[in-house]
Amino acid sequence: MDKEKVIVIDFGGQYNQLVARRVRECNVYCEIYSYRTDIETIKAMNPKGIILTGGPNSCYEADSPTYSKELFELGIPVLGLCYGAQLMMHVLGGKVEKAPVREYGKTEVMVDKNSPLFQNVEEKTICWMSHFDYISKTAPGFEIVAHTADCPVAAAENREKNLYAIQFHPEVLHTKEGTKMLHNFVRGVCGCAGTWRMDSFVENTIKEIREKVGNGRVLLALSGGVDSSVAAGLLSRAIGKQLTCVFVDHGLLRKDEGDEVENVFGPNGQFDLNFIRVNAQERYYNKLAGVTEPEAKRKIIGEEFIRVFEEEAKKIGAVDFLAQGTIYPDVVESGLGGESAVIKSHHNVGGLPEYVDFKEIIEPLRNLFKDEVRKAGLELGIPEHLVFRQPFPGPGLGIRIIGEVNAEKVRIVQDADAIYREEVDKAVAAYKKENDEAPSWMPNQYFAALTNMRSVGVMGDERTYDYAVALRAVNTVDFMTAESAEIPFAVLQTVMSRIINEVRGVNRVFYDLTSKPPGTIEFE
């Protein structure tokens, strides 16, 4: 018998893998296909349900991604999300246009509890919006089953034909009851039994690595961060000393980070690894001098990483494989997740130079989200303080210094960031001691960035004309969507006064309140 399957049709949304992941979490097998896949192929797969994803385009424009009306006439339940919802209305005779009010981030939504989609969902709930178009008129046969203050059609259904449209994103965890809504569609509307089980990731991956590498040698780009540490755990289990880890100190690390990483992974550390530290500060500063455009900076940093790895590989002799701790969000934001737009080129994906002198690149975590990587890390026995470290991007402070990078700016942001992290950690520890649990505002990522803005201040009765530091702290699970964390004002004030007193060159401190979307977590 055919395995029960739901297919996701990709229109270039940022959250497509999350949709697939949520469906799998309902114990239903799921695959993603491009919107260019023809209807015969889709019919042949005999899916129990079809989900249309979001996407960056406007469906009413001439060359935007679309799908033929037939898709909605197969008798298979279809759920459209955001762009997918708009497209469903557009194709079936409704109307989509530029919204008078755009919605981004957390939004209150009122749902009709009688709809099969909203069974057991609160009447007033929180959803995550990200759109500038809206459905101004539903297609014939559809009924509106959710709305927000600014969005008259937050969801619509044609129950008889099993067609459903949701303007917001139930697949992101910031939509409070989104998982339930997808469950209602997949298990309720589509009638999937939910008998599928996920394979063991760790076991299977170790087997696959062994088969691929054979007797070859692998160079792993190790940053000391969560992803590459978990990748190191997997590879070292799979191929032992055929693995060499190379850590690059590019001069864009946090204060004292180079030595900290060496202490954990180096010869005096807790792992039995071949470990090489390369000090490449000068070479990065030279390449970055005068460069201000964010994507150009990212590409330079990405290319330099590869050149350093190639040089190290030559020293070791005959290294076939380069391994990296790339995870799914790196891939999708770099515009390589199927139909998705480029948001930023992660140094390890879109930032890779065209010519790479390795036979193959191994990325065992390429399809996982951060929280899944952490789970694998714990399974591999990697210590908790490493597994739950906050992420630090490969291009490092290079993308937290807006505009040109130089040694002086690196010093400023390193010092400000160290003060900020110290004070936040102190406040979290004090809260934990008193309450036996972490505070609700405990951020999942927090750092200081250096804006490119200088402004006038007065210090010691004298005029100053110095830089402004921006503090960022976000709450997020998968780093695909995020909210600004509510760090207590008193803590922020302490940080502000310490930064201004202790870090030369700064006379103003900002706190960034932006969620993702519309912001991203990093600044460039």
Ligand SMILES: Nc1ncnc2c1ncn2[C@@H]1O[C@H](COP(=O)(O)OP(=O)(O)OP(=O)(O)O)[C@@H](O)[C@H]1O
């Ligand atoms: N300084 C570095 N030296 C060597 N490799 C690096 C360095 N920085 C990043 N990389 C490589 O680039 C990949 C992506 O970096 P990224 O910061 O996303 O992951 P990470 O550092 O492993 O984990 P985390 O997200 O927790 O920081 C890493 O997994 C690693 O393979």
Ligand SMILES: O=c1[nH]c(=O)c2[nH+]cn([C@@H]3O[C@H](COP(=O)(O)O)[C@@H](O)[C@H]3O)c2[nH]1
């Ligand atoms: O290794 C990396 N190389 C990169 O080029 C990069 N850009 C962003 N990040 C990290 O990814 C998460 C999402 O960040 P953004 O919201 O800024 O895209 C956050 O955790 C960021 O720190 C990167 N990590």
Ligand SMILES: NC(=O)CC[C@H](N)C(=O)O
């Ligand atoms: N997130 C989305 O799918 C957005 C759809 C469309 N581009 C809009 O802004 O309305």
Ligand SMILES: [Mg+2]
């Ligand atoms: Mg990192």
